[in-house]
Amino acid sequence: MTIRLTTDKGTGVAVVTLDRPERLNAIDVAMADELTQVWRELRFDDSVRAVVLTGAGERAFCTGLDRDAVVPQPNSPYMQDDPLLRIGPKTNDLWKPVVAAVEGMACGGAFYLLGESDFLIAGADATFFDPHTTYGMVSAYESVLMAQRMPYGEVARMMLMGTAERISARRAYEVGLVSELTEAGGALNAAAACAGVIAGYPTEGVQGTVRALWAAKEAGLAQGFAQAPHLISLGNLPAARQAELFAARRAGGYRVR
Secondary structure (H helix, E strand, C coil): CCEEEEEECCCCEEEEEECCHHHCCCECHHHHHHHHHHHHHHHCCCCCCEEEEEECCCCEEECCECCCCCCCCCCCCCCCCCHHHHCCCCCCCCCCCEEEEECCEEECCHHHHHCCCCEEEEECCCEEECCCHHHCCCCCHHHHHHHCCCCHHHHHHHHHHHHHEEEEHHHHHHCCCCCEEECCCCHHHHHHHHHHHHHCCCHHHHHHHHHHHHHHHHHHHHHHHHHHHHHHHHHCCCHHHHHHHHHCCCCCCCEEC
């Protein structure tokens, strides 16, 4: 199992932990399937009234799709299979509040999860970036999701600068991506405290509010997502060339702002 689920019947809070720290909690096909299963399981557990989402270890919340993951694709330009499109709570029709607790790196496909969380809390050492452009890929779905959470210029800079820059937890807090900044290692406790407060409120009002908030974003997301497959098909380099660029990456060749 690559996902840990713990529930506290007393507080009504569940903690979903991405549990591949040796791979920086990168998502493979098995983890994607497990995330879908967990979100759908939580829909039916009335004892859970709020959820915290976090990653195991100190180095990363999540680094997106595992580069070694094999994702079979239909032999057609009209069909693409993206396993990350089904990993978020909202995609799985879960309208219980989800608070993300971020420590370490959050990049690339991690934004599928952060984009469907209701708010983020980050430790002081957290960083955010998107490597797509560096490796010859279009940042399509990630860009659309983050454009719902950050000012346009900040999203554009993060996506276009690729691996050359990382947004610090402080900067993420300043631009509104992160709602609370804690000391390093403190994000999980702070997120659990918020989730505990929310779980203590009447369920119907809380879930209705989550649904209303998401409704305000759905039209923009749908329009952006509709363009994504075509942009990816047109703009992505061949997989072999992407792999060459990834293999040539330099450790530490970035600035944090």
